[in-house]
Amino acid sequence: xxxDVPAPPxxxxxxxxxxxxxxxRLAYGxxxxxxxxxxxxxxxxxLAVLGANGSGKTSFLKVLxxxxxxxxxxxxxxxxxxxxxxxxxxxxxxxxxxxxxTPLRARDLVGLGVDGHKWGVRLRGxxxxxxxxxxxxxxxxxxxxxxxxxxxSGGEQQRLRIxxxxxxNPRVLLxxxxxxxxxLNHQKAVSALVGHQARANGTAVVFVTHEINPIxxxxxxxxxxxxxxFTIGTPGEVMTTEVLSKLYGTHVEVLHSNGRIxxxxxxxxxxxxxxxxxxxGEAA
Amino acid sequence: MSWTDFTGxxxxxxxxxxxxxxxRDSLLxxxxxxxxxxxxxxxxxxxxxxxxxxxIAELSFAGAAFALLVGADLILGSLVGSVLAALLLGAMxxxxxxxxxxxxxxxxxxxxxxxxxxxxxxxxxxxxxxxxTGQIVSVDSTxxxxxxxxxxxxxxxxxxxxxxxxxxxxxxxxxxxxxxxVRTLSMAFMFLLGISVALSIQVVGALLVLALLITPxxxxxxxxxxxxxxxxxxxxxxxxxxxxxxxxxxxxRIPISPYVTTLSFAIYLVCRVxxxxxxxxxxxxxAASLRAHA
Numbered sequence: 001x002x003x004d005v006p007a008p009p010x011x012x013x014x015x016x017x018x019x020x021x022x023x024x025r026l027a028y029g030x031x032x033x034x035x036x037x038x039x040x041x042x043x044x045x046x047l048a049v050l051g052a053n054g055s056g057k058t059s060f061l062k063v064l065x066x067x068x069x070x071x072x073x074x075x076x077x078x079x080x081x082x083x084x085x086x087x088x089x090x091x092x093x094x095x096x097x098x099x100x101x102t103p104l105r106a107r108d109l110v111g112l113g114v115d116g117h118k119w120g121v122r123l124r125g126x127x128x129x130x131x132x133x134x135x136x137x138x139x140x141x142x143x144x145x146x147x148x149x150x151x152x153s154g155g156e157q158q159r160l161r162i163x164x165x166x167x168x169n170p171r172v173l174l175x176x177x178x179x180x181x182x183x184l185n186h187q188k189a190v191s192a193l194v195g196h197q198a199r200a201n202g203t204a205v206v207f208v209t210h211e212i213n214p215i216x217x218x219x220x221x222x223x224x225x226x227x228x229x230f231t232i233g234t235p236g237e238v239m240t241t242e243v244l245s246k247l248y249g250t251h252v253e254v255l256h257s258n259g260r261i262x263x264x265x266x267x268x269x270x271x272x273x274x275x276x277x278x279x280x281g282e283a284a
Numbered sequence: 285m286s287w288t289d290f291t292g293x294x295x296x297x298x299x300x301x302x303x304x305x306x307x308r309d310s311l312l313x314x315x316x317x318x319x320x321x322x323x324x325x326x327x328x329x330x331x332x333x334x335x336x337x338x339x340i341a342e343l344s345f346a347g348a349a350f351a352l353l354v355g356a357d358l359i360l361g362s363l364v365g366s367v368l369a370a371l372l373l374g375a376m377x378x379x380x381x382x383x384x385x386x387x388x389x390x391x392x393x394x395x396x397x398x399x400x401x402x403x404x405x406x407x408x409x410x411x412x413x414x415x416x417t418g419q420i421v422s423v424d425s426t427x428x429x430x431x432x433x434x435x436x437x438x439x440x441x442x443x444x445x446x447x448x449x450x451x452x453x454x455x456x457x458x459x460x461x462x463x464x465x466v467r468t469l470s471m472a473f474m475f476l477l478g479i480s481v482a483l484s485i486q487v488v489g490a491l492l493v494l495a496l497l498i499t500p501x502x503x504x505x506x507x508x509x510x511x512x513x514x515x516x517x518x519x520x521x522x523x524x525x526x527x528x529x530x531x532x533x534x535x536x537r538i539p540i541s542p543y544v545t546t547l548s549f550a551i552y553l554v555c556r557v558x559x560x561x562x563x564x565x566x567x568x569x570x571a572a573s574l575r576a577h578a
Binding site: 065067083084085086089091093096098099101102103104105108109112113115116117118119120121122146147148149150151161164165 | 326329330332443444445446447448450451454455457458459460461462463464502504505506508509510511514563567
């Protein structure tokens with residue numbers, strides 16, 4: 001189906017994990033973000049990385065991207081040690097608007113994922129165009145393929161970034177708060193797109209977010225980081241009053257209402273980014 | 285000055301057929317510079333470096349003025365000045381705000397240095413003025429071949445880093461995650477930009493470099509976002525401005541730069557109007573809805 005990508009090597013039915021962390025530790029000076037982290041992320045698994053600002057969520061991604069080294073332990077991505085520019089990794093960052101006069105159309109932005117890393121200029125474009133069309137189709141962006149990226153909405157731009165990240169058929173899709181500053185409909189659409197990619201194409205997804213609700217129905221497991229500690233488990237296991245209270249070292253209340261999870265009473269320093277969990281009266 | 289005097293000074297096409305061949309080298313030089321300016325301008329716009337170009341030009345001017353003072357080669361002087369300035373800016377400014385304040389500090393200093401060197405210089409006044417306002421009419425064949433070789437280096441360099449530079453300019457974070465050496469590319473680009481600025485100063489002078497390096501690309505961006513089209517139009521506009529400007533300037537008595545800047549400004553205006561018309565007529569309309577209306 002995709003002639004430009006070699007077929008995956010034969011492997012046992014269980015499949016090689018897309019990401020493997022062993023006794024991993026990340027610390028800056030005396031400050032330990034996490035320690036003793038053992039984690040296998042299977043192909044097709046959707047892992048949500050939750051935690052307050054400063055809990056090490058973004059650093060977790062940086063380590064996977066090979067942009068920051070582990071302080072101790074080991075990390076392999078698709079069976080190889082993590083390194084910068086690993087072809088097995090696709091990266092979708094936070095939504096950031098393009099200037100209206102950016103000289104790229106939607107399809108050109110996606111195209112950067114196909115051959116933007118190669119030197120020189122593109123000489124023969126047929127395979128390139130076919131792959132871009134395929135990717136646009138995959139994320140449902142075909143109707144606006146020729147529109148300048150600067151004129152598109154935030155949600156449309158995020159779809160294009162996902163298509164761009166999927167271009168090299170990555171084993172792992174890393175998403176860093178991709179829903180931030182999107183409206184509710186776009187949040188749902190973008191989460192569904194990522195969830196579908198995991199389920200249908202077997203891409204492992206690592207989804208860093210401060211808000212689990214928009215992605216709740218897609219999440220297989222949660223890695224919850226807080227104050228140098230962490231917990232791993234299914235959303236049902238992790239998002240409970242007992243587990244999070246133990247993690248935060250203080251009593252927090254996890255409420256379930258209408259299929260949404262609301263965490264109330266987290267320590268002051270980690271309140272940022274959780275305006276929706278505070279009843280109006282407590283905002284002070 | 286009467287109107288006839290004015291037009292006589294600005295447009296004078298008597299003996300034009302005899303004049304034109306004499307300025308063949310100048311026209312060629314103009315075309316080469318247009319090509320370089322149009323190419324590099326698209327990246328200048330993408331990387332939001334318009335102000336940096338202006339800053340580099342002032343330091344290039346200082347370098348050229350110093351060369352003039354000590355009797356060294358003018359072009360070499362302006363090359364050294366602008367490449368140093370470009371690399372300095374590339375190394376210092378990471379965030380746009382920071383970069384702008386650094387440029388704002390460096391620019392008047394460069395201009396002041398240049399004025400100092402010029403006022404110490406005892407030679408012909410025309411040389412002094414030419415640095416600020418352009419002097420291409422005086423280009424000879426050795427200068428032309430030097431210019432062509434330098435331009436070739438810039439173009440070859442740009443072509444080599446074209447795709448990763450586009451990626452790094454559009455989205456540096458993702459590009460870095462994909463393993464593209466964003467910082468090295470940025471320095472390489474600043475180096476090429478420094479050379480281009482020094483070359484452009486030979487035509488339009490330090491004060492008006494933006495007319496060659498910014499205006500054509502900015503005009504192209506008004507009417508299209510297709511990358512190939514942007515490059516094509518930007519180069520076409522730049523060459524039209526330089527070559528057209530030189531051809532208009534041949535008969536008159538005034539320097540070349542007003543012609544070049546006026547032409548490129550006129551092109552920009554036309555593109556701006558065309559672009560706003562295009563946006564109003566639904567540039568961002570979806571293919572599906574376009575079909576529905578058809």
